[in-house]
Structures are given as C-alpha cells and as structure tokens.
Amino acid sequence: MTSSEGSPPSSKSPDLALVEQTPEERERIWRLNGESWSGPLSPDQYVGREKHLSRQLLTKNGGVNYWILTDTTKLPNERPIFSSCESYKKRALVKRPDRDVMDSISYSIGSVFCDPKYRGRGYARRMMGELGKKLDHWNQLGGQETSFTVLYSDIGKIFYTKTGWEPFESSHITLPPNQEFNLNPMTDFELLYASDLELLCQTDERKLRKAMSTREPESDTVVVALIPDLATISWLHAREEYVGLETRGRAPKVKGALVHSDGGRFWCIWSHFFSKTAEEGNVLSILRIVAEDEGGEVLAVTDGNSAAMPATNTDPANVSGLKKLLQAAQSEAAKLAMNEVQIWNPSHCVLAAATIINPHIHVIQRDQDSIASLRWHGSKSKPDTISWIANEKYSWC
Numbered sequence: 001m002t003s004s005e006g007s008p009p010s011s012k013s014p015d016l017a018l019v020e021q022t023p024e025e026r027e028r029i030w031r032l033n034g035e036s037w038s039g040p041l042s043p044d045q046y047v048g049r050e051k052h053l054s055r056q057l058l059t060k061n062g063g064v065n066y067w068i069l070t071d072t073t074k075l076p077n078e079r080p081i082f083s084s085c086e087s088y089k090k091r092a093l094v095k096r097p098d099r100d101v102m103d104s105i106s107y108s109i110g111s112v113f114c115d116p117k118y119r120g121r122g123y124a125r126r127m128m129g130e131l132g133k134k135l136d137h138w139n140q141l142g143g144q145e146t147s148f149t150v151l152y153s154d155i156g157k158i159f160y161t162k163t164g165w166e167p168f169e170s171s172h173i174t175l176p177p178n179q180e181f182n183l184n185p186m187t188d189f190e191l192l193y194a195s196d197l198e199l200l201c202q203t204d205e206r207k208l209r210k211a212m213s214t215r216e217p218e219s220d221t222v223v224v225a226l227i228p229d230l231a232t233i234s235w236l237h238a239r240e241e242y243v244g245l246e247t248r249g250r251a252p253k254v255k256g257a258l259v260h261s262d263g264g265r266f267w268c269i270w271s272h273f274f275s276k277t278a279e280e281g282n283v284l285s286i287l288r289i290v291a292e293d294e295g296g297e298v299l300a301v302t303d304g305n306s307a308a309m310p311a312t313n314t315d316p317a318n319v320s321g322l323k324k325l326l327q328a329a330q331s332e333a334a335k336l337a338m339n340e341v342q343i344w345n346p347s348h349c350v351l352a353a354a355t356i357i358n359p360h361i362h363v364i365q366r367d368q369d370s371i372a373s374l375r376w377h378g379s380k381s382k383p384d385t386i387s388w389i390a391n392e393k394y395s396w397c
C-alpha cells in the first residue's frame with residue numbers, strides 16, 4: 001500500500017460494495033492471484049488460460065461474473081480492489097418433499113482472493129456476505145430465486161461456514177496408474193472422446209432427474225444436484241487442454257471410458273489436472289461416474305453421495321463393471337504419466353470395485369482442501385436437511 005492510498009477503510013464501511021470487475025481490473029487480479037493458482041503455468045500462460053476459460057460454452061454470454069469488493073466512491077480501474085471472486089452460472093435440480101423435481105439456476109463460486117496487502121481486515125468475509133445476497137436473485141429468469149450455490153474451500157471449514165456456505169461430504173479414494181491389466185480395449189471398454197460426451201451427458205441428466213423424482217421422499221429433506229451437463233464438463237476439459245498444450249505440447253484427447261458388462265452400461269468422464277511439482281502430483285480426476293442396468297434404468301449406486309446410499313447396493317455385476325471402468329482410468333493415468341486416479345465421494349459400489357483392485361484402499365476425508373460447501377438461498381426457511389447428490393468432481397471449479 002502506498003502512502004498516497006491512505007489507510008484502507010473498515011470492512012464495514014458503507015462505501016464498500018460488491019461490483020463487477022472491468023476487463024483491466026480482471027487482468028490485474030489474474031496477475032496477482034496467479035501466484036496462488038497458476039500451477040505449472042507462467043503468469044502470461046495463466047492469464048491466457050483464464051481468458052480461454054471465459055470463452056467456453058459455460059462462460060460465454062454471461063455465464064461467468066467476476067466480482068470485486070471495492071470503494072464505490074472511486075472510479076473504475078482506479079479504485080482499490082479489496083477482495084475478488086468469480087461466480088459460474090450452472091443448471092441445477094431441486095427436489096422438495098411432495099413436489100416434482102424443479103429446474104433451478106445455481107452458481108459455483110471460485111477464485112476467492114484478497115491481495116496480501118489487504119489481508120486480515122475482514123474484506124473477504126464482507127465480500128462473501130455481499131455475494132450471498134447478490135446471488136439470491138442474480139441473473140435469474142423473471143427474478144426467480146437462486147436455490148443454492150456451491151464452492152470448494154481450500155482453507156478448511158470455518159471461514160466459509162461463517163459466511164453461510166456449509167461443508168458437505170468431501171472424501172476421495174485414489175488408485176495408482178497401472179497398465180498391466182488384462183483388459184482388451186476392443187471388447188472390455190471403449191475410450192470416450194469429446195464428440196461422445198454430449199449424448200452421454202444428456203442421458204446422465206435424464207437419469208439424474210428420474211433418480212431424483214423416484215427417490216423415496218424423506219420429510220424435511222431437500223435433494224439438490226448440479227446437472228453434469230456438457231457445458232460444465234467441457235469447461236473442465238478446456239482447462240486441461242490449455243494446460244496440457246502449454247506445458248506438454250499436447251492436449252489430452254481421451255475424456256473417459258465406457259464399459260458394457262453383464263450388469264449393464266457404466267461410464268466415467270475424467271479430466272487431467274497437471275501440477276507444478278512432482279510432489280503435488282498430476283491427477284487424473286474422475287468427474288462423474290454413471291451406471292445403468294440392462295434395461296437402461298439408472299442404478300442408484302453411483303450418485304456420488306455414499307452417505308445417502310444403502311450399503312447393500314453392491315451387486316456383483318455392477319461391481320465388476322465398475323472395476324473395469326476404474327482399471328481403464330488407471331491405464332489412462334499410466335499412459336499420460338499421471339501420479340494417481342482420484343475419485344471423489346465414491347458410492348459403496350464404486351468403493352467395492354476399488355477394494356477389489358486394492359484391498360487396502362481407504363477413504364480420505366478432506367478437512368482442508370476442496371471442501372464441498374453449499375449455501376441455501378431460498379427465501380423460505382432453510383430445510384432441515386439438504387442432500388447434495390451427484391456431489392462429484394464435475395461440480396468443482
């Protein structure tokens with residue numbers, strides 16, 4: 001802070017407000033927060049990636065908003081930036097007891113940041129409070145209400161809980177890369193490419209709606225999910241492709257795998273997360289796992305919320321199909337020199353499949369990084385229980 005800026009205002013000052021960034025401010029923020037998040041990218045590459053990500057199906061045409069907490073008495077581009085973040089508009093489903101499944105708009109919040117020179121003064125907290133209020137009705141057709149918003153905390157559970165985003169199940173398992181399986185890529189599984197995803201995402205969405213509508217009603221429980229649609233998934237793929245191209249000279253082409261097995265059809269969509277150092281490790285992250293039985297009905301075994309799934313739902317045919325799927329992921333991880341395969345919030349059935357591959361596998365409960373957090377926005381009172389299903393990596397941003 002230079003002396004000409006004077007001392008910064010109190011975080012409670014009425015002059016402070018949450019407003020949208022100008023393009024110039026956005027680039028300044030990227031240059032600053034890139035120090036935290038650029039991973040293997042140079043500052044210029046990082047800015048390039050963020051610009052690229054702002055032009056995707058999910059984000060173009062107002063799908064992303066870039067926010068700052070600033071002093072509204074000052075001019076744009078000259079005003080101080082006390083804190084910043086982004087919100088991504090996502091399609092979501094909400095099922096209230098005794099009601100039909102309802103389409104809703106949700107937001108994923110990311111890149112919550114405070115310039116080191118302004119930290120510890122309550123600006124990020126004030127920003128999140130303002131953002132919560134702003135997103136209540138933001139960008140909603142006909143002034144509708146937002147039902148819920150999500151974020152993934154890398155700073156534990158306390159800060160965001162205090163600002164209204166409560167932690168949800170945040171666990172994962174990992175499997176090592178391995179190409180030694182006796183799998184035949186012609187008969188045991190198919191690799192999925194970008195052009196295969198639209199249809200699979202549509203099928204997944206249909207099945208998710210059906211699974212929610214036929215779910216046993218639990219009084220006082222509202223069931224929510226972000227829709228694993230192509231826009232959401234392809235944004236994550238645009239990210240891996242940009243980083244792959246810049247740092248390895250090639251973009252990952254294989255986006256997942258599909259297994260036809262006695263139990264039915266199983267598929268997963270993944271994304272490669274490249275890191276800066278060997279210690280941090282490159283991760284092949286499973287974004288979404290879907291299972292359907294022979295009749296094409298969805299199996300409620302992989303809806304990404306193991307806590308809500310009956311432990312008995314581990315039919316051997318399903319487990320066998322999922323095992324092949326996980327092995328296909330391990331094989332892809334080996335081919336691209338990834339350090340591990342990571343599966344968030346595995347269902348009992350996925351866990352059973354992983355346990356056959358590695359009998360010593362254990363579920364890691366994250367308490368610091370990537371804590372899935374959700375805030376309820378409806379004006380009606382907050383439900384007693386919110387069940388966030390399909391809480392898998394595709395919801396991350």
Ligand SMILES: CC(C)(COP(=O)(O)OP(=O)(O)OC[C@H]1O[C@@H](n2cnc3c(N)ncnc32)[C@H](O)[C@@H]1OP(=O)(O)O)[C@@H](O)C(=O)NCCC(=O)NCCS
Nearest residue numbers: 036112113114119120121122123124125152153154155159
């Ligand atoms: C996290 C961050 C946004 C906080 O900004 P800030 O303006 O200093 O935060 P505030 O002053 O509003 O809030 C401070 C509160 O957050 C807590 N907090 C701040 N940084 C924290 C961290 N890294 N881990 C855990 N808690 C943290 C403080 O302990 C304090 O809590 P208290 O009020 O109960 O004492 C800022 O440190 C930052 O930009 N960090 C680097 C990027 C990052 O990690 N962002 C979060 C991604 S999920």
